[in-house]
Amino acid sequence: MTLTPALTGNHPLRPLPFNPATLSGLSERLIVSHHENNYGGAVRILNRVEQELAGITKDTPPLVVAALRERELTFRNSKNLHEAYFGNLGRRGDMSSTLARALTETYGSVGRWEEHLRLTAMGLGGGSGWVILGFELDSGALRTVSTGNHKETLSNAVPLLVLDMYEHSYHLDFGAAAAKYIDAFWQNVNWEEVTTRLERARLAQQALSSGS
Numbered sequence: 259m260t261l262t263p264a265l266t267g268n269h270p271l272r273p274l275p276f277n278p279a280t281l282s283g284l285s286e287r288l289i290v291s292h293h294e295n296n297y298g299g300a301v302r303i304l305n306r307v308e309q310e311l312a313g314i315t316k317d318t319p320p321l322v323v324a325a326l327r328e329r330e331l332t333f334r335n336s337k338n339l340h341e342a343y344f345g346n347l348g349r350r351g352d353m354s355s356t357l358a359r360a361l362t363e364t365y366g367s368v369g370r371w372e373e374h375l376r377l378t379a380m381g382l383g384g385g386s387g388w389v390i391l392g393f394e395l396d397s398g399a400l401r402t403v404s405t406g407n408h409k410e411t412l413s414n415a416v417p418l419l420v421l422d423m424y425e426h427s428y429h430l431d432f433g434a435a436a437a438k439y440i441d442a443f444w445q446n447v448n449w450e451e452v453t454t455r456l457e458r459a460r461l462a463q464q465a466l467s468s469g470s
């Protein structure tokens with residue numbers, strides 16, 4: 259297994275995995291702007307921060323290193339979460355029975371989980387943050403969490419479904435009407451991708467828990 263160097267400073271901008279003109283209720287202008295400016299900005303800044311970190315020496319002031327490490331974590335997580343967000347958009351498939359069963363076991367019903375997701379997202383409306391359905395690698399539990407910035411994600415969890423609630427993800431189309439954006443997001447979920455992530459996370463959990 260070849261490990262990636264820690265500070266390459268050359269992360270590529272991943273193209274959108276769907277045609278942005280084909281989403282339902284989310285405009286091409288919104289998606290392209292979000293992808294190029296917000297996600298793209300995160301990748302470009304992360305690359306610059308990695309280049310700066312690659313050059314630190316014993317003479318670099320600790321406060322400079324600390325500031326660079328903070329920016330590194332912010333923009334690495336922003337990059338990863340945006341890639342997961344765009345990856346679970348594109349409107350492919352219906353919710354699989356695998357995912358529906360997991361959500362029902364965890365929340366009582368799929369509808370009850372959807373309620374949790376929507377109410378959690380509305381809690382961030384007018385502010386900013388992420389809503390994430392995550393799979394905990396230690397317990398195997400599904401968790402629905404919200405974060406106020408890029409750095410507050412649940413540790414030891416694999417994101418299954420990611421909803422961007424920063425205003426840049428909806429303001430162009432909906433102004434402050436966050437509920438309309440959440441409706442449109444729901445219409446465009448790529449359930450095939452969410453199920454694939456669940457299946458992979460379960461394999462990872464089995465591998466991590468074997469022998470313990």
Ligand SMILES: [Fe+2]
Nearest residue numbers: 296422424427
């Ligand atoms: Fe975003």
